[in-house]
Amino acid sequence: MSIHMMTGLKCVRCGSEHPLCPIYSCPACGGILDVVYDYERIESKWRRGEVEEDDLLPLPASERVTIGEGNTPLVKADRLARRLGLETLYLKCEFANPTGSFKDRPVSMGVSMGVRFGQKRIIVASSGNGAAATSAYSARAGLQAVVLVPESTPAEKVKQSLAYGAKVIRVGGPYSNSFALAKEVGEKYGMFNVTSTFINPYTMEGDKSVAFEMHRQLNGRVPGLVYVPIGAGPLLVGIHKGYEELKKLGRASAVPRMAGIQAEGCSPIARAFLENRSEVESDPNPSTIAGGISDGLHGYAQDGTYVLECIRRSGGYSDYVNDDAIREAQGWLARDEGLFVEPSSAVCIAELKRSLESGRVSASETVTAILTGHGLKDMQRVETGGEAPLIPKRAESLVDLLEQDSRE
Missing domain, CATH: 3.40.50.1100 (Rossmann fold)
Known part of the structure; x- marks a missing residue:
């Protein structure tokens, strides 16, 4: 089975080939899976002047869950x-x-493939940026998102994920604990894992x-x-x-x-x-x-x-x-x-x-x-190098402050 220009998955360790499906590691050796494309077909198309970058992505733009990601300055x-x-x-x-964050790019692709495979629930482990992206794109697709983040995740990232309606859960310990739990629960309960390490090809x-x-x-x-x-x-x-x-x-x-x-x-x-x-x-x-x-x-x-x-x-x-x-x-x-x-x-x-x-x-x-x-x-980790002073509504106060700054 092929999808768009993809022809299958290939293990980067043992070289074994596998069909396109919701799979997270090589069944033969547990290695990382890489997406393979029909490069001959793409090259032939591009030689005719029909150059489309979408040919090198899992799905064309018309079939992707999108909020306008990409084309950044x-x-x-x-x-x-x-x-x-x-x-x-x-x-x-x-x-x-x-x-x-950049996570919108991989998460858009992951959620889109989840939709393509008929998945109903998304799970992710993230230090924060992937959590927000997964929450947003799952909401866009109308899917339930379960988001696991380390206990040290900044409050701003947690609140952003919650705003999209995701089920956000903090996991004790470092990020690797969240990763392991998402992997275990995702496999056990049939949730599509879009964690942006290499677990989802x-x-x-x-x-x-x-x-x-x-x-x-x-x-x-x-x-x-x-x-x-x-x-x-x-x-x-x-x-x-x-x-x-x-x-x-x-x-x-x-x-x-x-x-x-x-x-x-x-x-x-x-x-x-x-x-x-x-x-x-x-x-x-x-x-x-x-x-x-x-x-x-x-x-x-x-x-x-x-x-x-x-x-x-x-x-x-x-x-x-x-x-x-x-x-x-x-x-x-x-x-x-x-x-x-x-x-x-x-x-x-x-x-x-x-x-x-x-x-x-x-x-x-x-x-x-x-x-x-x-x-x-x-x-919480930003160091601005100073505070914003408070002055009364008097021009003289502002001028005095600016002159003091110039002398310093």
Whole structure:
């Protein structure tokens, strides 16, 4: 059975092939499943001038549950580039998606496939952004959503999910506990799991659209490096796969190197890269202000190993930054470019600064950084650098205050 341009699923570990259905891992070995397309058919169609990016997605736009996700701005960040010592920097503003994060892309695809397969209930484990996206897109599709989040999830993200009518439940312990519970309950009670790790093969396909958009926005030019904040890492793999497919079909001249950046307090993939290991080990005790990427991969370290392989295949690298550097970079984005992002989004800028200073990255490189979530998502961790003073309704009071600020 084929659906749209998809022909089946293939295990990235053992290579076994499987039909398109609600399946979450390889029945033969438990490996990650990847969606396979009819590339010959797509290439033939594109050669006739009928180029449609939808051909490389599980479903055409007309069959997807949508709230207008995608087509986010790509901002040329000249002021921030000068601060960092870089000639060319682009920022892909994924926080401009309908629910405020990049998760709208994979969740839209996951919920759409759930509808296609006749599923009635959706379940997800999320550190917050995926929870909001799943709640919104399930509401849009008229499906019940059960959302499991770690107990440390910011109140803003919990309230956003509740606003869409989802059943939101906080689970004790780190994100990995929520992941394990969603997997167990979903399988036992027949709920369609759209957790955007690699458990659902269809969700990651939505992440590829970031690559397709950037390719159009840059008029076919390929960045030398694409920086992506990573927890489990499907966004990085999705962007890389998107560029690989564009190159395979003759639309892109190259595939960018991928830089997967983590927070020091939760960095299993980065540590494996830096220690030159072939396999990722889980982190049992994640602790960082970058909650959106605080995924210790406990119980599914193979996801991290898959991401590690992708990073190395691209010629890129992985590293981590501490919370102080993340806070500083968050401030740079806001004050230099007017972009207010959550801490997870700022890790790339913090690490880019360090790599430019060390010489790992050349100042002449063209870099794109993915800004994954809006700052309003995680206000409790925002450091504004000051308070808003209160004055009476008198012009003299305002002038005095402004003059005092100028003297300081």
